[in-house]
Amino acid sequence: xxxxxxxxxxxxxxxxxxxxxxxxxxxxxxxxxxxxxxxxxxxxxxxxxxxxxxxxxxxxxxxxxxxxxxxxxxxxxxxxxxxxxxxxxxxxxxxxxxxxxxxxxxxxxxxxxxx
Amino acid sequence: xxxxxxxxxxxxxxxxxxxxxxxxxxxxxxxxxxxxxxxxxxxxxxxxxxxxxxxxxxxxxxxxxxxxxxxxxxxxxxxxxxxxxxxxxxxxxxxxxxxxxxxxxxxxxxxxxx
Numbered sequence: 001x002x003x004x005x006x007x008x009x010x011x012x013x014x015x016x017x018x019x020x021x022x023x024x025x026x027x028x029x030x031x032x033x034x035x036x037x038x039x040x041x042x043x044x045x046x047x048x049x050x051x052x053x054x055x056x057x058x059x060x061x062x063x064x065x066x067x068x069x070x071x072x073x074x075x076x077x078x079x080x081x082x083x084x085x086x087x088x089x090x091x092x093x094x095x096x097x098x099x100x101x102x103x104x105x106x107x108x109x110x111x112x113x114x115x
Numbered sequence: 116x117x118x119x120x121x122x123x124x125x126x127x128x129x130x131x132x133x134x135x136x137x138x139x140x141x142x143x144x145x146x147x148x149x150x151x152x153x154x155x156x157x158x159x160x161x162x163x164x165x166x167x168x169x170x171x172x173x174x175x176x177x178x179x180x181x182x183x184x185x186x187x188x189x190x191x192x193x194x195x196x197x198x199x200x201x202x203x204x205x206x207x208x209x210x211x212x213x214x215x216x217x218x219x220x221x222x223x224x225x226x227x228x229x
Contacts, residue, residue, distance in 0.1 A: 004157075033216060042203055043158065045216030056216060090157050103148055104217060106157035 004107035012113045021110045023074040023091030032074040035090040081114045121220025136223040137188040144206035147180050147187040152201045
């Protein structure tokens with residue numbers, strides 16, 4: 001079982017809906033990440049939080065809004081999504097570490113479908 | 116942006132055979148990671164490499180961090196049916212901010228024929 005828990009596992013929403021994806025870890029990690037993965041493709045980085053502050057935004061559209069309310073939780077708020085946003089959304093966490101040395105541990109993802 | 120070239124894209128092997136896959140990059144990475152992803156699950160970390168030239172094993176898996184820091188390989192010995200899945204290499208640089216995202220290769224799809 002993964003130590004990074006993502007909910008829900010599956011989400012179907014219309015283009016006008018507002019929903020949120022949630023991620024939780026209790027490994028004491030202070031860096032958390034959102035990735036997007038399309039079918040048969042590798043994960044692509046969206047956002048990085050370090051010590052609860054947004055440190056990297058990979059030019060993600062504003063219809064995706066991340067939030068890190070505390071060191072254990074990471075949310076991704078969704079609004080007015082497009083059909084091409086349908087994908088597996090993966091959360092990961094790690095110790096920020098020195099020299100980027102700490103590996104990232106992934107959750108099992110939320111499978112998002114936009115109607 | 117940085118790109119990783121992972122090969123082969125897919126492998127069809129017989130149970131018991133050894134497997135080898137590799138990743139190359141035009142950029143230097145500080146860390147190389149190898150993950151396996153099964154359908155409906157997230158990537159699971161197999162091996163992490165932190166130093167150029169480092170050779171690390173995890174059971175039947177062996178991986179090496181290339182001396183130029185621009186490549187890495189993963190070997191699987193005596194493959195078994197549960198080795199089926201998609202294997203990703205991932206590289207990480209250090210920007211000084213303490214946390215950096217990963218750049219992934221396109222994956223190697225391992226299929227084991229009975």
